[in-house]
Amino acid sequence: MYNQNQNQDQSLKQIKESVFSKMMRAGSKNYFFDVKKASNGSNYLTITDSYKNQKGEQVTSRTLIFRDHIQDFLANLQEAGTYLQ
Template identity: 40%
Template sequence: MEDRDREKIYSKRVRAGKRTYFFDVKATRSNDYYLTITESRRQGQGESYTYEKQKLFLYKEDFDKFLEALQETLCHVKQDLMPDVDFSQFAQHDREQSDDFSTELKWE
């Protein structure tokens, strides 16, 4: 069975500007679980477009190492490279865009 045919156990979508990230938990044939992280970017404009996708597979034995490295890297960027940036402003901006999108959907 190919990866795209495997049942998704859990899925989380994160919209980030022109990119969308998908975090999908899937099961192996032996009912073991793994995570796929997919970045999807829309290419083209109007009715003529395609999606470019990049996929990363993460297996249970690497979860903790991956999370630790990601947290360490983000802390380095935030604290050492960009200490003057208020990263909470980006979360606020995302919430406002989400609210605007929800409002637009209600009125259409």
């Protein structure tokens, strides 16, 4: 049986847990950067890329970066970026 109140509560919980969200378009790909609040109260970053393959199917991949790893992640990302210029 469908419980509308329960569904609304889950939707509100999802909205409440979102701290930051930004989308970046890059050609045929979309990147999503979302900071969310974990059940233990700490924030984490989710990076999602999304595109359509040759069959027209939506393909997504997701990477989660937790707060205690973000500084190392950013340092390594910046270093890797120097090789792209």
